Amino acid sequence: VGINRYAHAELNQSGPLQYAEADVDALGKILRRAGYEVVLLKGKKATLAKIRSELSSLRKRAAGASVALAAFAGHGIQPEDSKEAYFCPYDATQAVFDRNGKKVADWDLQNSMLPLSEILAELRASGAQSKVLLVDACRNDPKTGRGRGFGTGFNVGDLPENLALMLSCSKGERAWESPQWKHGAFFYHVLEGIGAGRARLDGRVTADSLTAYVADAVRRDVPQFIGGGATQRPHTIVNGFVDLMIPDRLMRPELITNSIGMQLRLIPAGEFWMGSPESEKGRDDDEGPRHPVRITRPFYLGVHEVTKGQFAAFVRATGYRTEPERDGGGGWGYNAKEKKLEGRDPKYSWRYTGFPYEDDHPVVNVTWNDAKAFCAWLSRKEGRTYRLPTEAEWEYACRAGTTTAYYHGDDPEGLVEVGNLADQRAKKIPGMKQDFPYASFDDGYGFTAPVGRFRPNAFGLYDMHGNVWEWCEDWYDEDFYATAAAREPDPVNRERASERVNRGGGWSSNPRVVRSADRFRNSPGLRSINLGFRVAAGVSAE
Structure with missing residues (x-):
């Protein structure tokens, strides 16, 4: 009172x-x-x-x-x-x-x-x-x-x-x-x-x-x-x-900022329904069966996707060369002169994409292995375990207590406020030819957007829908949700396969694939101009 x-x-x-x-x-x-x-x-x-x-x-x-x-x-x-x-x-x-x-x-x-x-x-x-x-x-x-x-x-x-x-x-x-x-x-x-x-x-x-x-x-x-x-x-x-x-979780700060300026939000332990109901529009078969999942341990998750500037700090400190740089294959980019997306090409990497791409944009053209190398360096630097989120942690954090298709609700038109995806602005980019309907709105960005420009979810996380796809820890299995392992507390698929999970959709994605439950995958060595990552961290310094 x-x-x-x-x-x-x-x-x-x-x-x-x-x-x-x-x-x-x-x-x-x-x-x-x-x-x-x-x-x-x-x-x-x-x-x-x-x-x-x-x-x-x-x-x-x-x-x-x-x-x-x-x-x-x-x-x-x-x-x-x-x-x-x-x-x-x-x-x-x-x-x-x-x-x-x-x-x-x-x-x-x-x-x-x-x-x-x-x-x-x-x-x-x-x-x-x-x-x-x-x-x-x-x-x-x-x-x-x-x-x-x-x-x-x-x-x-x-x-x-x-x-x-x-x-x-x-x-x-x-x-x-x-x-x-x-x-x-x-x-x-x-x-x-x-x-x-x-x-x-x-x-x-x-x-x-x-x-x-x-x-x-x-x-x-x-x-x-x-x-x-x-x-x-x-x-x-x-x-x-x-x-x-x-x-104990109340004794931890809700928001931490590390030495490279990265903010991480405390995600509490809890339970949620993972996957999508059969009635959800745009649903894929690998999103079911929908099942309860228990996250037993709180964890920190990046408020934003890892930025180009933060990745550059890692490279400066270690001299690290990404897989696209080491293998000579390069990455993907946009050729404005020839009006087309192209790759792989050695001139494209995390450093250069051919489109406006500043230090506050999410880093792209990084493989799963590059993301893991970044996490290992940050763990040593900060004295705290940094890692990629599991697929279950990612969806739990994205939903932030919701059960709808997106964290703002079920209407894809509401994405204009919460995420950067393939919209009418992207449609006007010369050479952008996608085989799906573009979103009807203009979110203000054709390619990547600076992180944090859209409305966050209830956990205070930005860009969980769109901007760039995000690498997760798990190997991908389209039938994983039907296994007993998927129903264990804190599930993670560690059964070796050919591809790792991607979540969240990107700037070139349509509204269907940026849904909270949507699952995608790529080989650990893949690099792309719409694929990056965000980090998770332990709740205490080790």
């Missing part, structure tokens, strides 16, 4: 809170990645009735769960004469009370606010193995003269077994937020502790390790970033052992 602006003007009198909703948004994303089922209530949706309804639902759904967690960011009040504390829902109201013979308007704690004890009772009843309550309140004084902090008089004996109660500050204190963090101080460090692994101890994020990290970091940073003598001391009570069940 996160609330920046309240219905009652007095709760906004010093200006709305800035980052309460951002706090719970960010926490929700981290917990979803960790495998939690997450419900968010923000702003006007965070009424008392709705919060109570979702707490009741949490109690029911969490039966037998490893962890039940509730988090609140907003205003809170603790009466000076009570150990009870109250969280302010969006629709918190005031009422008129008779105090010492005088009519006084004050907050209606009993009827319009959420008592801490009620939240604890719902967590106690949930039956979850571990229970966590995070409360960051209050960041502004909601009523002049009242205590700023949402502390509590509860002790360990008041808490259910295996429950951690983490409050952003001690009684009478203010909980701070700052544009430097774009979060409240408390939740900023909770997010760092869980999402960045700063609270990980002996392979776990527990309530004890998280509270130790957060308490120290908040006490240290608030005086430094807020200034003016500001202090904030988080208050925590832990009854028993509480494991937040944060998997």
